[in-house]
Amino acid sequence: MANINWRTINIDALDPDSPANFDLSSLTPAVEPISTADVQNTSQQIRQLLRGGDNEGALQGALESAPYGADDKGKSVFKEIYLAIVLEVLQSIRQAEIAQLLSRIYSAPGGTEALDVLMKYIYKGMAQAAPASSARNITPQATGFSQVHSRGGGEGGGQAMSVLLSWHEKLVEVAGPGSIVRVMTDRRTV
Amino acid sequence: MAAPEVHHLFHHPIADHSFSADRQTLAVARDNAVDLYARSGSGFKLHDELTGHDKTVTGVDIAPNSGKIVTCSQDRNAYVWEPSAQGWKPTLVLLRINRAATCVRWAPSETKFAVGSGARLIPVCYFEEEDNWWVSKHIKKPIRSTVTAVAWHPNSVLLAAGSTDGHARVLSSFVKGVDARPEPSPWGERLPFNTVCGEFLNNTAGWVHSVAFSPSGNALAFASHDSTLTVVYPSAPEQPPSAVISISTQVLPFMSLVWSSEDEIIAAGYNCEAYRLQGSDQGWALAGSLETKGRPGLAEAREESAFNMFRQMDLKGKSSADDTKLKTVHQNTISTIRTYQEAGGRVSKISSSGVDGRVVIWDV
Numbered sequence: 001m002a003n004i005n006w007r008t009i010n011i012d013a014l015d016p017d018s019p020a021n022f023d024l025s026s027l028t029p030a031v032e033p034i035s036t037a038d039v040q041n042t043s044q045q046i047r048q049l050l051r052g053g054d055n056e057g058a059l060q061g062a063l064e065s066a067p068y069g070a071d072d073k074g075k076s077v078f079k080e081i082y083l084a085i086v087l088e089v090l091q092s093i094r095q096a097e098i099a100q101l102l103s104r105i106y107s108a109p110g111g112t113e114a115l116d117v118l119m120k121y122i123y124k125g126m127a128q129a130a131p132a133s134s135a136r137n138i139t140p141q142a143t144g145f146s147q148v149h150s151r152g153g154g155e156g157g158g159q160a161m162s163v164l165l166s167w168h169e170k171l172v173e174v175a176g177p178g179s180i181v182r183v184m185t186d187r188r189t190v
Numbered sequence: 191m192a193a194p195e196v197h198h199l200f201h202h203p204i205a206d207h208s209f210s211a212d213r214q215t216l217a218v219a220r221d222n223a224v225d226l227y228a229r230s231g232s233g234f235k236l237h238d239e240l241t242g243h244d245k246t247v248t249g250v251d252i253a254p255n256s257g258k259i260v261t262c263s264q265d266r267n268a269y270v271w272e273p274s275a276q277g278w279k280p281t282l283v284l285l286r287i288n289r290a291a292t293c294v295r296w297a298p299s300e301t302k303f304a305v306g307s308g309a310r311l312i313p314v315c316y317f318e319e320e321d322n323w324w325v326s327k328h329i330k331k332p333i334r335s336t337v338t339a340v341a342w343h344p345n346s347v348l349l350a351a352g353s354t355d356g357h358a359r360v361l362s363s364f365v366k367g368v369d370a371r372p373e374p375s376p377w378g379e380r381l382p383f384n385t386v387c388g389e390f391l392n393n394t395a396g397w398v399h400s401v402a403f404s405p406s407g408n409a410l411a412f413a414s415h416d417s418t419l420t421v422v423y424p425s426a427p428e429q430p431p432s433a434v435i436s437i438s439t440q441v442l443p444f445m446s447l448v449w450s451s452e453d454e455i456i457a458a459g460y461n462c463e464a465y466r467l468q469g470s471d472q473g474w475a476l477a478g479s480l481e482t483k484g485r486p487g488l489a490e491a492r493e494e495s496a497f498n499m500f501r502q503m504d505l506k507g508k509s510s511a512d513d514t515k516l517k518t519v520h521q522n523t524i525s526t527i528r529t530y531q532e533a534g535g536r537v538s539k540i541s542s543s544g545v546d547g548r549v550v551i552w553d554v
Contacts, residue, residue, distance in 0.1 A: 007366065017310075017330075022334060026332060026334070026354050027335075027356060027357075027395065028356070028395050029391055029393050029395055086195075112438040113393075113438070116394075116438070175440060176440025176441060177417075177440070177441065177442050178417030178437070178438065178439045178440045178441050178443075179417075179438075179440070181396075181415065181416060181417045181442060181443055182394050182396070182416045182417055182418070182438065185394055185395075185396035185397075185398075185414075185415050185416040186393075186394045186395070186416065187395055188393075188394075
């Protein structure tokens, strides 16, 4: 008896009414599972549109088919692929066109939903850009001239970040802070 | 539209407020006590204090006909306060919960009230004559998380509950011997206690801040932390609803909502101002703010002489006297809005209270 530490017993597991014992999937809206073929198809289509110069179509296509269902193991790579494509699309659109394009998407049916997805990608892109550049910063430099290198790396990430920031600014003008709150609340991640 | 009537009571958050039926008494939850204000002239004066809770009071509701006040608190207790010769007399309610109580509302019949709690259940409380005590029955079943809001259907049997699990639910709180058998409605025909008449979730599944039935009881609206407001129109018992309309707004989330008529909702929250939403089962849209432009206080703030501006810059290093002031009447989040005046099924005035310690009465 003496060697049982009562404080470490997970009492939630023993209580049938405890929140640890119910299916958490009931708390979230159902998302459609996604197959490899789907992802390949849509990403190819988006790339094609992008190559054809139809940036707006590419963006809309990408936002309509966010891979929410790719949460299972082994499928999270789809999300990475998607993110890369969306970021590519965002970078290919000229600064001056952003505002008009966003208001066109907003006024289309299902527009707020699409812009929420875009906001998710912008935040995800920012989250991804930051650690990549900091990883470069900490590469050991015996010479002590590491600053030169880290600045170079920082600028590469900085450019992607500045694109995302300008998108973010324009997007908040159109969709408002409500969109940011929705991204923070939503359990369906991109 | 007349300017809103602003009462700045104190510099402290107001968790909940409630007016008596004659609108002469105002109860506000402040810290561990409930302050009772009495109308005197154009303002409100502190009149009495209900002390008894030993943690933050989270809900207060005055029954319009009987005048009884029910309060609930994070100390897991609820009291029913009745006026007597020696002042307000509290009666403890046996809630039997092991987490904080979050909100409380009288049923329209005033024979029952419902308390939301962090214990993932809703005590429905009624008075037991034999024991001279308020006892509770627990609605437990599908609730997966803290109940943040409760609202009554006009028939006093159906109860709407919003929860942090993102669901708004319609449940039956039928208590034998207290309630008359309710008329069948689109929500359900036979309604024994704890019948789940509907469970609703929107796409973003944000936690629910506020729920409310429409005046007829035939529609349900809920506002959640994803800045959306969802309106549900039921079709028939045990059938999927005929319409679920979710409006994603551009503004910050709504904390509270009231139906001003069958086709209009007033909602307010983190944006510190109240918004009007209009629609029907065909669709809803944000129609604008209740704040009127060119309100007296606002014009004053704008009209500033150049001399004043430069003097302020010289004295304080900033251009305007108070640039910390919001342009809205409320200076912080609005936490509760309630009906203040109603005529013929249409609400003409609402009252709002918020974190800034103000209670404001608005023309709708």
